[in-house]
Amino acid sequence: MTRIGTPASRVDGRAKVTGAAKYAAEFEAENLAYGAVVSSRVAKGRVVGIDLRDALGVEGVIDVLTHENRPRMARSKKAYEDDIAPGGAPFRPLYDDKILYNAQPVALVLAEDWETARYAASLVRVDYEQEAHVTELESQRDEAFDAKNSPKPRGNAEKAFAAADVQHEAEYWLPIEHHNPMEMHAATVIYEGKGKLTIYDKTQGVQNSQAYVASVFRLKQDDVRVISQFVGGAFGSGLRPQYHLPLAVLGALALKRSVRLVLTRQQMFTFGYRPGTIQRVALGAKSGGTLDAIMHDALAMTSQYEDFTEHVTNWSGALYKCANARYGHKLARLDLATPIDMRAPGGATGVYALECAMDELAVALKLDPLELRLRCYSDRDQNEGIPFSSKKLRECYRQGADAFGWDKRNGAPRSMRDGSELVGWGMATGIWEAMQQKASARIVLTANGHAEVACAFTDIGPGTYTMMAQVAADRLGLPLENVTVKLGDSTLPQAPVEGGSWTAASAGNAIALACEGVRTQLVRFARKVANSPLADAKPDDAALVDGRIVSKQDSSCSVSIPDAMRAANKERIEQEATAESNDDGKHARYTHSAIFAEVKIDEELRIVRVTRIVNAVAAGRIINPKTARSQILGGVVFGLGMALHEETQVDHRLGRIVNHNLAEYHVPANADVHDIEVIFVDEPDEIINPLGVKGVGEIGVVGTAAAIANAIWHATGIRVRDLPVTVDKILG
Amino acid sequence: MINFQYARADSVADAVRQIAAAPTAKFIAGGTNLIDLMKEGVERPARLIDITHLPLKDVTETAGGGLKIGALVPNSDLAYHPAVEKRYPLLASAILAGASQQLRNMASTGGNLLQRTRCVYFYDVATPCNKREPGAGCSAIDGVNRQHAILGHSAACIATHPSDMCVALAMLEAKVHVTGPSGERVIAFADFHRLPGDTPQRDTNLEPDEIIMAVELPAQGFAANYTYLKLRDRLSYAFALVSVAVGMELAGGVIRDARFALGGVAHKPWRDPQAEAVLQRQRPEEETFRRAADTLLRNARGFKHNAFKIELARRALVRALAQAARGTPQSQADKKIA
Structure with a gap:
């Protein structure tokens, strides 16, 4: 039996590596038509003419849809709002002639095959009336407006900062980053007739996509079924319905045929991204190493049509003890697509700045950076004035530092070397919210001891299938292979988008609750068995172990599941349950981590190698240490890319992203990744939810970039405050 | 990608005949660069002539003690060819510094010479x-130009040549054997690629109707x-x-001969005889190296x-x-800089 807390290989691993797992663009349909998107070449203005003659003249082209000839779509902007739309009016693809950002879709070519569609797309000639655009964040400092999401200030941070023994104040820059999942966004829309559509969509939320399509195209919700059983990575890019979805549906409705639409790699740079930010962090401290003042201000970008806002600054006052804190968050409107959450949205951004600033403060205080964190340790979330449901961050620091050998660090920059390389050791703290969303799960247990667990969550790669199977197996006392999982289908019990690290807590607790219901029924059935040893048992008196209903008082008293079900004349038990957060506002709910990084940098050539990372994580109960470790590894590599590689380059004259491919947009290659050690610190939490689960999807990336940037300072004595840290910035 | 015709060449003569008859055609071997460019609409050949069946796949000894590498020898085969590993380890190293194993498996020797720039605007x-559309203007000069040239650029183009292998070939002073309607000719490697000048659309001095047969390495x-x-x-x-390719001959603690070529800095692998001359008959000391670098730059x-x-x-x-000079060449497997 694979219980909660024991490592299990992915139950869908074989399907994935053998190709049996099918992704959105891999589903076949009779008479399938193929779409290709034509992207705008200007950043702002309007379409004044579209010449389709050449495209329509290509043999195999069925039609070309534009804002002028498309089928009806909802007029109201409201109709385009999905579950997690920010304020404003969502982008409506092919709705009208307006160009809101460079490379937005302006036409959809539909053809008998993909090659023809793509060729014809290159023949669509669009004339634009261009208007002046702006895409550079810094140029909009004075135009930016206040976002409405900053936590309340406490004390008087300005005054405390001015009076502090030691002050540190600096700006930290983060460029635009794109998610770049391996799988391109795609949808295969099966035209079922009679107003019904079955849509295989690359998405992080099937019910979100379903509601969106129903709303935009005025269809009955039940007539739209969205399926996304396997997702080739998303990292947040699939949280909202992207334009591939409405365009594929538009094509299917126009042709009354099934349509497949796959975006190109270049088009993966034509919607959401992690917004570029300029942050100012000011820290005032007593000479003894405690904080008097935190001021954290962020300037972030959003589009002209929505107010995308992350939680960037609040982490500063939640993480460290400090009587005076003030936050600011401004948004600047640019002629770019609306940003979208990207792995640890806001947290990866804000904690990067905070943790670099803390490192600089430690230098100013002549304190070891870890020691500074310990002196500023907070047992309460001072933003809210409440204790944590659990916080084993001190233990993360201790175990991480031990594993890394932090006590051997010489604090002076350029003081450690290995042959021709400078060695740098840096550290940072990580923090992320431990959230739970309302979700439902259904268990069907059959008399042969097999269970099916179903929930509409998607599995974008963390191992949701395995986690769900494991919770059910544990709670039903069944072997893992006796549990099958259904997910990623809008007809299944309700689930929100997979994101925010909340899936394990949300689905897990719903499954556990459904299993309770199954157990209650089984105990009732067991009592009916002739001469039942559980004749007097109440539901809570028995547990499910190894396929049996077993008395908690006396384990020799038990009834097998098949016997119990036979006695009740039942072939199957079906149980659905809904779980939601028990958050009553009395406890702060966070995961924490301590990251230690070693870099080796050639002294002359300044090429950086990240040779070692230790990440110690406190994230409540870990359901599957194997897949959870993979999550942290992936998060750390994400952070490594953030530190050294990732940068979406915009030509501000053209208002256009220019490194829109994986050769020029760099993510870490295997050669960039060396030893990464993941430690899960034991963190029992009886408050947060019945399973004690917090989630690990995001915490691995938070703080990692800061730990690496701090290590680079320690190696070279050069403080880089704008990511990524490329060789030109540390040549000296 | 635009639609194109596909044809196969049975012999070198057939290939030359076919390309002469179809001026907008392109040869295709590994296709690792051409197909990308066609997908982006940058290259739009009306016809592809598949040359992968031509007998240009051998590595043979030359009378002068060198090697002749057929134009269709895959990059990966060449990097691991025993004679190359033993006698031209620089070439093996440069090949392994580029791309990925999968790409090197597909990429051919001749195709490597014809790689086009990675300038984001070209793409x-x-x-x-x-380079793509003569007279349209250069977006890179005042645009995003981190990858661009610092030597030999012009007001029309500041693109760089992306190959690693070619940097090694430039240093080794390889010769390029080509053939076309007017017969065979040999092009010195230094003359194969061009500087952009006011014709950046032309990367090389290969004529449109010529085909690369082989690359010859001197002894x-x-x-x-x-x-x-x-x-x-x-x-x-x-x-x-x-990137830098260096070859050096030392005798009695003195540099008898030294050559170097740089990649990533110009429209072609960059040689500078004047900078190399600084090293001749000098002791291999850092001060001397610095003088050579100052001259180069x-x-x-x-x-x-x-x-x-x-x-x-x-x-x-x-x-x-x-x-x-130390005899400690850079490893391409261990990323620590030697």
């Missing part, structure tokens, strides 16, 4: 580019004292910011995002010369 048909392979040092924005699978000029390459190239050359 994006929505932006002006003189001198600098197997004892050489290196290929490539600096880039991540440790693998990235084009060079700066005397006319270097950077742009908004790539000016750092001048200093990086200086340091890279000094280090590469030291690696070669």
Whole structure:
């Protein structure tokens, strides 16, 4: 039996590596038509003419849809709002002639095959009336407006900062980053007739996509079924319905045929991204190493049509003890697509700045950076004035530092070397919210001891299938292979988008609750068995172990599941349950981590190698240490890319992203990744939810970039405050 | 991608005949660059002539003690060819510094010479580019130009040549055997690629109706004292910011002969005889290396995002010369800089 807390290989691993797992663009349909998107070449203005003659003249082209000839779509902007739309009016693809950002879709070519569609797309000639655009964040400092999401200030941070023994104040820059999942966004829309559509969509939320399509195209919700059983990575890019979805549906409705639409790699740079930010962090401290003042201000970008806002600054006052804190968050409107959450949205951004600033403060205080964190340790979330449901961050620091050998660090920059390389050791703290969303799960247990667990969550790669199977197996006392999982289908019990690290807590607790219901029924059935040893048992008196209903008082008293079900004349038990957060506002709910990084940098050539990372994580109960470790590894590599590689380059004259491919947009290659050690610190939490689960999807990336940037300072004595840290910035 | 016709050439003569008859045709071998460019609409050949069946796949000894490498020898085969590993380890090293194993399996020797620039504007048909569309203007000069040239650029184009292998071939003074309607000819490697001048659309001096048959390596392979040092924005699978190929002959503690070529800095692999001359009959000392680097970069000029390459190239050359002199060439497997 694979219980909660024991490592299990992915139950869908074989399907994935053998190709049996099918992704959105891999589903076949009779008479399938193929779409290709034509992207705008200007950043702002309007379409004044579209010449389709050449495209329509290509043999195999069925039609070309534009804002002028498309089928009806909802007029109201409201109709385009999905579950997690920010304020404003969502982008409506092919709705009208307006160009809101460079490379937005302006036409959809539909053809008998993909090659023809793509060729014809290159023949669509669009004339634009261009208007002046702006895409550079810094140029909009004075135009930016206040976002409405900053936590309340406490004390008087300005005054405390001015009076502090030691002050540190600096700006930290983060460029635009794109998610770049391996799988391109795609949808295969099966035209079922009679107003019904079955849509295989690359998405992080099937019910979100379903509601969106129903709303935009005025269809009955039940007539739209969205399926996304396997997702080739998303990292947040699939949280909202992207334009591939409405365009594929538009094509299917126009042709009354099934349509497949796959975006190109270049088009993966034509919607959401992690917004570029300029942050100012000011820290005032007593000479003894405690904080008097935190001021954290962020300037972030959003589009002209929505107010995308992350939680960037609040982490500063939640993480460290400090009587005076003030936050600011401004948004600047640019002629770019609306940003979208990207792995640890806001947290990866804000904690990067905070943790670099803390490192600089430690230098100013002549304190070891870890020691500074310990002196500023907070047992309460001072933003809210409440204790944590659990916080084993001190233990993360201790175990991480031990594993890394932090006590051997010489604090002076350029003081450690290995042959021709400078060695740098840096550290940072990580923090992320431990959230739970309302979700439902259904268990069907059959008399042969097999269970099916179903929930509409998607599995974008963390191992949701395995986690769900494991919770059910544990709670039903069944072997893992006796549990099958259904997910990623809008007809299944309700689930929100997979994101925010909340899936394990949300689905897990719903499954556990459904299993309770199954157990209650089984105990009732067991009592009916002739001469039942559980004749007097109440539901809570028995547990499910190894396929049996077993008395908690006396384990020799038990009834097998098949016997119990036979006695009740039942072939199957079906149980659905809904779980939601028990958050009553009395406890702060966070995961924490301590990251230690070693870099080796050639002294002359300044090429950086990240040779070692230790990440110690406190994230409540870990359901599957194997897949959870993979999550942290992936998060750390994400952070490594953030530190050294990732940068979406915009030509501000053209208002256009220019490194829109994986050769020029760099993510870490295997050669960039060396030893990464993941430690899960034991963190029992009886408050947060019945399973004690917090989630690990995001915490691995938070703080990692800061730990690496701090290590680079320690190696070279050069403080880089704008990511990524490329060789030109540390040549000296 | 536009629709195109596909034809196969049965012999070199047939290939030449076919290309002469169809001026907008292109030869295709591994296709690792051409197919990408066709997908982006940058290359739009009406016809592809498949040359993968031509008998240009052998590596043979030459009378002069060198090697002749058929134009269709895959990069990966060449990198691991015993004679190359033994006598031209620099070439093996440079090949392994480039691309990925999968790409090297597909990429051919001749195709490697014909790689086109990775300038982001060249790749994006929505932006002006003189190389793609003569007279349209250069977006890179005042645009995003981190990857661009610091030597030999022109007002029309500041693109760089992306190949690693060609940097090694330039240093080794390989010869390119080509054939066309007017017969065979041999092009010195230094004359194969061009500087952009006011015709950036032409990367090489190969005529449109000519085909590369082979690359010939002279006997001198600098197997004892050489290196290929490539600096880039991540440790693998990235084009060079700066790369340096060095070959050196030492005798009695003195440099008898030294050559070097740089990649990532110009429209072609960059040789500078005047800078190399600084090293002749000198002791292999850092001071001398610095003088060579100063000479090399005397006319270097950077742009908004790539000016750092001048200093990086200086340091890279000094280090590469030291690696070669010490006999400790850069490993392409261990990313620690030797």
